[in-house]
Amino acid sequence: xxxxxxxxxxxxxxxxxxxxxxxxxxxxxxxxxxxxxxxxxxxxxxxxxxxxxxxxxxxxxxxxxxxxxxxxxxxxxxxxxxxxxxxxxxxxxxxxxxxxxxxxxxxxxxxxxxxxxxxxxxxxxxxxxxxxxxxxxxxxxxxxxxxxxxxxxxxxxxxxxxxxxxxxxxxxxxxxxxxxxxxxxxxxxxxxxxxxxxxxxxxxxxxxxxxxxxxxxxxxx
Numbered sequence: 001x002x003x004x005x006x007x008x009x010x011x012x013x014x015x016x017x018x019x020x021x022x023x024x025x026x027x028x029x030x031x032x033x034x035x036x037x038x039x040x041x042x043x044x045x046x047x048x049x050x051x052x053x054x055x056x057x058x059x060x061x062x063x064x065x066x067x068x069x070x071x072x073x074x075x076x077x078x079x080x081x082x083x084x085x086x087x088x089x090x091x092x093x094x095x096x097x098x099x100x101x102x103x104x105x106x107x108x109x110x111x112x113x114x115x116x117x118x119x120x121x122x123x124x125x126x127x128x129x130x131x132x133x134x135x136x137x138x139x140x141x142x143x144x145x146x147x148x149x150x151x152x153x154x155x156x157x158x159x160x161x162x163x164x165x166x167x168x169x170x171x172x173x174x175x176x177x178x179x180x181x182x183x184x185x186x187x188x189x190x191x192x193x194x195x196x197x198x199x200x201x202x203x204x205x206x207x208x209x210x211x212x213x214x215x216x217x218x219x220x221x
Contacts, residue, residue, distance in 0.1 A: 020166045020168050027165055027197065028198075029201070031202070032055060033170060035063060037175060039178060041057075044182055051193060056079065057079055057082070083114065090118060091119075113133065139168040143155040152180045152184050171184065
C-alpha cells in the first residue's frame with residue numbers, strides 16, 4: 001500500500017474505507033502520519049498556521065505519551081487527530097489479537113474514531129473488527145516523503161499530478177521525512193492555494209456516526 005495510489009482492488013474489497021472525500025469544491029485533505037516528532041511536527045504546524053490551513057494527524061500512541069505537548073498543540077490549533085496504532089505495527093505481520101490490543105492502547109491517549117493502519121495494511125479479521133468502532137481512513141495520494149530515494153521535487157510533482165478535489169494526501173511528520181516534509185508541504189500549499197484550493201481537516205460530521213470503542217480484545221484460549 002506504500003504507493004502513490006492504492007490498488008484499484010482495495011476499494012472494491014473494503015467498501016466503507018475512506019480513500020478520498022468527494023467534493024464539488026476545491027478542497028484538499030492534508031494528512032500526516034507517524035508523529036508527533038520533535039523538530040518536525042512543530043515546523044509542519046508553523047507552516048499550516050502561516051497558510052491558514054487545517055490538517056489531520058494520524059498519531060502513534062507511544063509518541064503521544066512521549067511528546068504530550070506536541071499532541072496538545074495539534075489539538076489546540078484546531079487540527080483533527082486519528083489513531084495510528086500505539087507502536088506503528090504492520091497489520092500483515094501481526095496476529096489480530098496483538099494488533100487490536102495495540103490499537104486499543106493508543107486509543108486511550110488519542111481518543112479519536114478515525115483510524116489509519118500503518119503502511120495501509122490490515123488483515124480481513126482486523127478490518128472487520130476495527131470497522132465497528134472507527135472510520136478507517138486511507139488515502140488516494142501518497143507523496144513519498146519518507147523514502148530517501150524520492151526527492152522533494154518528485155514528492156511535489158506526485159501531489160500536483162494526482163490530487164483532485166477531495167483527495168486525502170499523505171505526508172509524514174516523522175524522522176524519516178524530516179528533511180522533506182516541511183518543504184513539500186509549503187510548496188503544496190503555495191501551488192494549490194494559488195489555484196483556489198482550501199485545506200481542511202477531516203471532520204467527523206462528514207462521516208456517518210460511529211461508536212467510540214470500549215472494546216475488550218479477547219485473548220486466545
